[in-house]
Amino acid sequence: xxxxxxxxxxxxxxxxxxxxxxxxxAHTGGxxxxxxxxxxxxxxxxxxxxxxxxxxxxxxxNASGEAGTDTGAEAEPGADxxxxxxxxxxxxDTAGPGREGTxxxxxxxxxxxxxxxxxxxxxxxxxxxxxxSGNAAAAxxxxxxxxxxxxxxxxxxxxxxSGERSAxxxxxxxxxxxxxxxxxxxxxxxxxxxxxxxxxxxxxxTGPGPGGVVRAAPRPVRxxxxxxxxxxxxxxxxxxxxxxxxxxxxxxxVLGERAAEALREDPWQLLAVPGVRHDQADGFARGLLGPxxxxxxxxxxxxxxxxxxxxxxLEGHTALESGALRSALAKVAVPDPDEALRTVIADGEVxxxxxxxxxPGAARPATAEDEEDAEQPVRVLLGLDRxxxxxxxxxxxxxxxxxxxxxxxxPPEGSADDAGADExxxxxxxxxxxxxxxxxxxxxxASELIRTVGSHGLVxxxxxxxxxxxxxxxxxxxxxxxxxAYAAAHSENxxxxxxxxxxxxxxxxxxxxxxxxxxxxxxxxGPGRDEAGALALDLLAVxxxxxxxxxxxxxxxxxxxxGARLVLSGDPGVLWSAGPGRVFAxxxxxxxxxxxxxxxxxxxxxxxxxxxxxxxxxNQVEAPGKEVVIVPARDAGEAVHRTVQxxxxxxxxxxxxxxxxxxxxxxxxxxxxxxxxxxSALKNRLNPGPGRFGGFDPGDRVAYTPAPGRTVLATVxxxxxxxxxxxxxGTPVVVGREEVGELLRHGWAITAHQAAxxxxxxxxxxxxxxxxxxxxxxWVYTAFSRGERHLSVVHGVDAALPRAVAEIPFKDRTxxxxxxxxxxxxxAG
Numbered sequence: 001x002x003x004x005x006x007x008x009x010x011x012x013x014x015x016x017x018x019x020x021x022x023x024x025x026a027h028t029g030g031x032x033x034x035x036x037x038x039x040x041x042x043x044x045x046x047x048x049x050x051x052x053x054x055x056x057x058x059x060x061x062n063a064s065g066e067a068g069t070d071t072g073a074e075a076e077p078g079a080d081x082x083x084x085x086x087x088x089x090x091x092x093d094t095a096g097p098g099r100e101g102t103x104x105x106x107x108x109x110x111x112x113x114x115x116x117x118x119x120x121x122x123x124x125x126x127x128x129x130x131x132x133s134g135n136a137a138a139a140x141x142x143x144x145x146x147x148x149x150x151x152x153x154x155x156x157x158x159x160x161x162s163g164e165r166s167a168x169x170x171x172x173x174x175x176x177x178x179x180x181x182x183x184x185x186x187x188x189x190x191x192x193x194x195x196x197x198x199x200x201x202x203x204x205x206t207g208p209g210p211g212g213v214v215r216a217a218p219r220p221v222r223x224x225x226x227x228x229x230x231x232x233x234x235x236x237x238x239x240x241x242x243x244x245x246x247x248x249x250x251x252x253x254v255l256g257e258r259a260a261e262a263l264r265e266d267p268w269q270l271l272a273v274p275g276v277r278h279d280q281a282d283g284f285a286r287g288l289l290g291p292x293x294x295x296x297x298x299x300x301x302x303x304x305x306x307x308x309x310x311x312x313x314l315e316g317h318t319a320l321e322s323g324a325l326r327s328a329l330a331k332v333a334v335p336d337p338d339e340a341l342r343t344v345i346a347d348g349e350v351x352x353x354x355x356x357x358x359x360p361g362a363a364r365p366a367t368a369e370d371e372e373d374a375e376q377p378v379r380v381l382l383g384l385d386r387x388x389x390x391x392x393x394x395x396x397x398x399x400x401x402x403x404x405x406x407x408x409x410x411p412p413e414g415s416a417d418d419a420g421a422d423e424x425x426x427x428x429x430x431x432x433x434x435x436x437x438x439x440x441x442x443x444x445x446a447s448e449l450i451r452t453v454g455s456h457g458l459v460x461x462x463x464x465x466x467x468x469x470x471x472x473x474x475x476x477x478x479x480x481x482x483x484x485a486y487a488a489a490h491s492e493n494x495x496x497x498x499x500x501x502x503x504x505x506x507x508x509x510x511x512x513x514x515x516x517x518x519x520x521x522x523x524x525x526g527p528g529r530d531e532a533g534a535l536a537l538d539l540l541a542v543x544x545x546x547x548x549x550x551x552x553x554x555x556x557x558x559x560x561x562x563g564a565r566l567v568l569s570g571d572p573g574v575l576w577s578a579g580p581g582r583v584f585a586x587x588x589x590x591x592x593x594x595x596x597x598x599x600x601x602x603x604x605x606x607x608x609x610x611x612x613x614x615x616x617x618x619n620q621v622e623a624p625g626k627e628v629v630i631v632p633a634r635d636a637g638e639a640v641h642r643t644v645q646x647x648x649x650x651x652x653x654x655x656x657x658x659x660x661x662x663x664x665x666x667x668x669x670x671x672x673x674x675x676x677x678x679x680s681a682l683k684n685r686l687n688p689g690p691g692r693f694g695g696f697d698p699g700d701r702v703a704y705t706p707a708p709g710r711t712v713l714a715t716v717x718x719x720x721x722x723x724x725x726x727x728x729x730g731t732p733v734v735v736g737r738e739e740v741g742e743l744l745r746h747g748w749a750i751t752a753h754q755a756a757x758x759x760x761x762x763x764x765x766x767x768x769x770x771x772x773x774x775x776x777x778x779w780v781y782t783a784f785s786r787g788e789r790h791l792s793v794v795h796g797v798d799a800a801l802p803r804a805v806a807e808i809p810f811k812d813r814t815x816x817x818x819x820x821x822x823x824x825x826x827x828a829g
Contacts, residue, residue: 228252233260241267241288243280250274264288268303278304278332295333301340304332305350309384313580316813318391318550319353319383341382351388354378355819381816387580388816390554394583395820397557401566402458402593402825429454429481437477445598446473452594453478453539453565460545460588461569463598464607465759465785470598471541471569472501475513483538486526488517490544490757492712492729495519497759498543517542518710521555534561544757545570549579549709550817573614573781576813578709578753586817592825602785610785616777618805626654627789633796636672636768640681643673646764646792647748648685655790657762659686660701663713664749665783666766667775673768673796679746686748693719694740703747703754704728704735711754713747752783763787764794772800778810 228249235248237260247270252259254273262269267285270276285300286293294300308328312320320328322341329337344350356378429437434454441447445463449470453459461471471487478485487502489495499514512526519525520535527536540560542548545568548556560566568584576582588595601611605627612619621628631646633639647662664682669675683689689697693716696702700716704726714726714733723736724744735743749766763786767775775797784791795801 230257230259234263236260237263237288238284241284241286243270243284243287247273247276266299266303267293268297268300271303271307278307296335298343301329301334301336302344302347302349304329304334305340305344306384308332309350309382312814313384313387316576316580316582316811318387318580318813318815318817319381320814322352322380322382325382345382348385350382351385353381353383353388353816355381355816381814383816387550390551391581391816391820394550394554394557395817395824397554397560398458398566398587398592398821399824400562401557401560401564402456404457404562429478429483431455433481437481441473441477443470443473443600445596445600446470449567449596450474450477452596453567456594457563457565458593459565459567459596460584460593461541461567461596461598462572462588463569463600464571464602464610466600466602466607467571467598468498468543468569469501470596470600471543471567472498474567475539475541476502478539479513484527484536485539485541486513486515486520486537487541487543488515488520488526490517490547492516493758494544496729517548517552517556518707521552521559529559530561532561533559535559535564537561537564539565539567541567541569543569545584546572546574546582547577547757548581548583549577550581550583550815551579552577553581553583571785573610573778574785575753575756575778575782576810580813580815581817582813582815583817586815587821590818590821590825591828592821593828595828606785606787606791609791610781613777613781613784613805616806616809618802627791629790629792631792631794633768633794635796636677636770639673639766639768639794639796640677642794643678643749643764643766644681644685646794647682651762651764651790651792655762657790661760662762662764663755663758663760663786664764664766665752665755665786666749666768667771667779668751671768671770673766673770675745675749675751678749678766682748683746693724694737694744696724696740696744696746701747702726702744703750704733705743705745711747711750713750713758752779752786755786756782759786759788761788762790762792764792766794767797767801768794769796769798772797772804775800775804776808776810777805780805 229252231248231252234251234255235245238245238247238251241263250273251263251270255262255269267288268281270281270284271278281303282293282300285297305325308325309320326337326341329340334340341350345352431454434451438447438451438454441450445467446469449459449461450473453474461467463470475485475487487498489498495514495516502514515525520540523529530536537560540556542556547570548568557566568587570584572585572588576585587593601607605621605623605625608621609619609628612621623629631642633642643664647659647664651662652658664678666673666675666678671677683700687697687699687701689700691697696716696719698716698718702714702716704712704714706712712728714728717725717727717732719725723734724740726733726735755763763783765783765786780801784793
């Protein structure tokens, strides 16, 4: 990577004007300086990332937390799922998908951990449950309670896994009737979005109050003492079981007004509270049940199974292979994982699916003859109803969009060739009208996109930052043709950039066609909904499509009216969504709709660098204007020092980008160079203060998390009896006093998942030595592409960086969408 290296007291210069982070400059004597002379000497790094783990073991590790202190965009709900590491330790000290899952889980939940301490091994967990894991009498009793349906289903699953029964025999059986996915109410997104209200947030906005101030959406009803209903009774139960009474409010919020009664009946329901680990739930159950607490308790097995699948969802999986879930249950000391799975399957709490393995995602043999002659290998997947319904609903909706559109109509006799719809929403543009719009497009790629969308209902579009102008041109052209066309971005930052492309007014005030996905779904932005509850539009282009999780995507597609066109556009090189699923990647892999790939590259040294990363190459690039700077760091302390120096002094002085327009990005929240440490140091330098308002002062940059997976950067304005007042990109927002600890954290430094979908004039990417195992090509691609004019890399991972770019494209996820699409939608012609 071509870069200007930081100047120092010593170290040989490599000559020329380029450098590569494959071997960062070894000298460290001076401060990080964006004005430094190019002196990149090769640094033979021997650091080797730990081997990638499997997301399947979600829940086998621990995640220690600081109850009541980790706030805002971060929570630590045991998110080191596959690595068994400590999510509160070094910024990236876990292996495989666990580290990425930590950041993603932290970035999509607003709650904190229940406590601290390492998770026990299998033996100690069993002891914590209070009895011998091999209790034969209990096993026999459980065996007697087993239903015939459970026996039959479990036997079938094991027969497929062992090869005793062919997959074709399952395919020949009548398919069970699919339960229809519930259609969303016109303005009521899923419960996880209930707190969303700010620009770029998800969920139901409360709407502007007096003076145009947006207030945080209401939380559960609190009594005169400020407590959630039922919290007092929960506190007594928690105390009886030896659990922290400070959890009472969160338990009451999750389990409802009967939370205390629910915990007495089943202590392991405590696992439903984000942040509670299995060993903590076992300890609570032992304190509450005494000698009746046993590791083979059916309630424990049921709760742990759901907990593991929810943790897998935090890793991005919508389902797990049966063997992986069985292994994960064994690691948390469930004595008989097979019996546990039989029970939850028979009760309908976990669903079973089979996906063919010869062609990934092909769920059925191609012909009847194939069914008879070939035994098709399959993988058996287990998943929660919630994500199964979302993926099935999404596949159904995409099939509907792809198939119901019949193409542009021919112009009536005697009409002009350039005829279009007479009025927005009243007609379909003619084929010549689409062709004329394509001919007038600003680029060949935009022309191809317009022409393709004119004759198809579902289209994907891939490209980098500059390519965002192509779907913007499509929306502008469609509106000129009389269609109700809108473009939706992931974040408010992205919406503003999109509005500037669609309309000449950069403020977006005159560009109502540019919205955020969350604002569109909630009704706070865009056209609203018609009488049937569908979005009142004819064409929707969704940018930042890789950031769509499966539930949001399902809700979005379900909301489209029949005959509407849908374009999913994004950069396939960036990180996937913070929530479960890989919607854009699965749709591309299924090849069930036309795919338009932009031929417009991102310009400049940063664009050249990122383009190389996208194909697995960390190249040297010329950066004569100091567009890219490499800053070596020997340890985490030096990384923090140099980051502060870059943001506060070097970048403003040498590049002309002020500190408020520079964003710091790092792999994790914890550790000596994670977001917490960096934010603390940056606050001390940029806006020192005592933290008078819940740890915040006026002028602080904060990361506001109005909904899981949604981060909005804002500035603290003031505080009063109503709560903390923020400026979210010009929109005033009030966060209630009781919400500050959960929804806010300082935001000078954020993770790459939080940064996805946004860009800033300058970005400083911090790679401390303990971040090696967190790095993937997608992470590096996402972080390095957030700066528009300047990128500084505080580099302390040595050879782990080029290795990640070349050898670790992404952390894979187990999903079913591709299989469902290939089974329902014919291949694109």
